[in-house]
Amino acid sequence: DVKVTQSSRYLVKRTGEKVFLECVQDMDHENMFWYRQDPGLGLRLIYFSYDVKMKEKGDIPEGYSVSREKKERFSLILESASTNQTSMYLCASSLLNPLQETQYFGPGTRLLVL
């Protein structure tokens, strides 16, 4: 089975702190994604990556950056956390082949910024 793991289930940070959220997948997937999930807004794409060192902005990239140094690992970085970044963050991965486009999600990281 595909497994996507996220480094933390819960995080509490202070405003202005630098925050790292890490995601690892074990199925050699080319594509990796970071979403945030907020009540009433569904899933919103922050960034995605289709290859090592490649990244593309999603719908809401402001205030975030990403890093993909290895194929299996995709990190989301909040350079200076703000209270409006309190949310659930979900990582996902998928194959590059558009005929195999099922996404596999991690369990999520619930981030609280005080």
Next chain:
Amino acid sequence: GDSVTQMEGPVTLSEEAFLTINCTYTATGYPSLFWYVQYPGEGLQLLLKATKADDKGSNKGFEATYRKETTSFHLEKGSVQVSDSAVYFCASGGSYIPTFGRGTSLIVHP
């Protein structure tokens, strides 16, 4: 651009009731269609999918049929259980970035 519209929730049902969650999409071409489920405290997981018109996806008693003429992919289950309480997301594919609906919360009471 592509979009997916789901009925707003929450949907509240008694155990053994019939479930329908409506989903319609707009897209160029004929994308694959998906239903994902998110149980409390977890990430999303694939529930079922269909890759072409008139295909029926099914899993765990849930079904959805890809209707090209009505651009719909409604989720149905004949008899829901308390354990089906979750948030359900409809999604369309077609590229490697899916388009998700906003999710529909289902609450099933004993």
